[in-house]
Amino acid sequence: METRRPGPLAEVASPVKAGWRLVFVPSRPRELAVALGASIMVPSMVAAPLLLAALVTAVLSGSSAVWGGFWVLMALTVLAVVLLAVATLYVTVSMTVRWVELRPLATPAQVVIARFLRSSTMALADLQRVVVIERLSLGQRQSIKVVLHTRNQTVECEPPTSAPLSRVDAQALTGWLTEHLGRAQVAIERQTEVKRDFLRPDEWWTLSHTAEQWRVPVGEVDDIAAQRGIESYQYTPRAYAMHSPGTSVTVYEPGRAYEVAEELRAERAASQAADSPMAPGPADN
Known part of the structure; x- marks a missing residue:
């Protein structure tokens, strides 16, 4: 699966005449x-x-x-x-929120929330908390949104998947918000939501796919799954029900299976680093 590269924050967060603008819907x-x-x-x-x-x-x-x-x-x-x-x-x-603007440019004191046909303004002092929520599925970003929490309401700002903001690194976005809102004592948080509700068995990993992701022989998958606490499920596919009713297939819960794939990659990298010879030092004269 191809990973989308993070886009530059400058495409969506920039100074305008009135203040600092964060764009969610460019068009x-x-x-x-x-x-x-x-x-x-x-x-x-x-x-x-x-x-x-x-x-x-x-x-x-x-x-x-x-x-x-x-x-x-x-x-x-x-x-x-x-x-x-x-x-x-x-x-x-x-x-839908098109953009959020912090006014004025030098020392923001107001937050302007622009929708398609109207905009609203609130004092920065009313803004209590801002949360950047990134949703992941098997290590891939599905969406990102910024949630503004005030004393009286919650405003969710989520860009479409084609918008530049959907490709911005979550940590960079959190840092930009902290830089511009931290002085006003606004709490900035970053949360990650990982998808776990995969449809069983259609979205679960097969034995061969799990072995490929883990880079291990097929015969070792069951033992690793049991050791690492991965849920498995056995069933007879419809294609086998008529001709081979006794044939069963084992599939594995992909959320935890993906985490184990990352753990195995990290363990191999650490092992290779430990086994590699140390770089030679300067020659003694």
Whole structure:
């Protein structure tokens, strides 16, 4: 799996005329287009097989009643698309945070939160805590968001996956917030949420994949899994149920299995470093 390289913080956090701005959504038209496109595609893809089956049935039967049912199904699909599109646009426009600005530039005393159609301003003294939350799955970032905690509300600022902020290093972002908000006694925290709810058995690691990630022979996987406390599950795949009902497959919980892969890599690196000869010192005269 390819790891996305962290992007530069300067792309999303920079000084503007009024203050320091942290950009979550760089383009309003693009974000609206993505939201609208998703709201149209999802119900259309769900309804497509039903519409196709109804159309074929209507054509073959030639019944006016069947054609009537087809047009009713088509009307319901269009209605669902319209309602979902309106709801999606409303949530995007009213809830999504485009950028957060600290004003003025020299010594911030206000926080401006800009959404799509409106902005709100609060005193920096009302801001009690800022949390940077990074979500990981098997070592890969899934999302990152900044949560502002005030006395009266919580504001979640999460960039889309295509936005530059989604690629910024979490530690660098935490450091930038600490630099600009620390003097105002605002607590800055960084949290990491690791995905554990993998679908079993579809998302669990197979025996061969686990051995490949651990770089060990297949025959050693079960012993390592037992020693390191990795949950395993045996089942008979559907492909084997008819022809080989007694054949079972073992899969392993990927969250802990990934951690063991990292542990094994670190242990091998430490062992190689310990076994390598020390660098020769300056020659004695």
